[in-house]
Amino acid sequence: MYRIGDTVVVNDRMQRDYSYTLVAPLGRDFLPGFAPRFTPAEMLAMGVFEGKYLNDCRDEFPAEWFADARLSEVADPTLNCFGVKSRKPLSYWREKGWIIGPDPRGWFQWYCRYYLGRRIPDIDAVQVKRWRAFARHAGQVRANCEPGDIACRPRQRQALLQWSHDPFI
Numbered sequence: 001m002y003r004i005g006d007t008v009v010v011n012d013r014m015q016r017d018y019s020y021t022l023v024a025p026l027g028r029d030f031l032p033g034f035a036p037r038f039t040p041a042e043m044l045a046m047g048v049f050e051g052k053y054l055n056d057c058r059d060e061f062p063a064e065w066f067a068d069a070r071l072s073e074v075a076d077p078t079l080n081c082f083g084v085k086s087r088k089p090l091s092y093w094r095e096k097g098w099i100i101g102p103d104p105r106g107w108f109q110w111y112c113r114y115y116l117g118r119r120i121p122d123i124d125a126v127q128v129k130r131w132r133a134f135a136r137h138a139g140q141v142r143a144n145c146e147p148g149d150i151a152c153r154p155r156q157r158q159a160l161l162q163w164s165h166d167p168f169i
Contacts, residue, residue, distance in 0.1 A: 012057035014104045022117035034128045036164035040112045044069035048162045049087055051079035081161055082154035134163040141169055
């Protein structure tokens with residue numbers, strides 16, 4: 001298990017010789033106003049990103065995160081919590097300028113590293129701002145779905161889960 005002060009070295013298909021030092025306890029000491037609903041392990045177990053995420057970088061993260069993860073070598077929407085296609089290709093994220101800082105896989109990779117205890121204040125502030133802005137989708141679900149009807153707006157619900165917001169509202 002990782003501890004404060006540990007250095008994590010990353011060597012995967014998208015990053016070579018990148019390292020970071022953990023400065024916060026696992027899953028704690030988050031920025032004010034940043035209260036993700038799920039841990040990375042819970043998200044992976046419920047089914048996110050069509051099972052095709054973090055496949056080649058599992059060594060970077062605690063093995064227990066993957067114990068119940070729904071993973072696949074090919075994108076499979078049936079592995080998602082809501083069983084729907086839910087992601088854009090990484091090229092789309094790059095075109096939009098949504099890949100920032102040292103996290104070439106995007107927001108969820110940032111969140112996993114933040115959860116572990118990595119802190120990069122400028123990047124963290126931007127990513128937390130993006131997370132807060134994503135909450136607008138919960139408002140759309142509430143406005144357009146009957147309470148308890150989780151079959152209503154499955155793509156938005158899947159997206160909420162992938163941003164660690166509560167999709168079961």
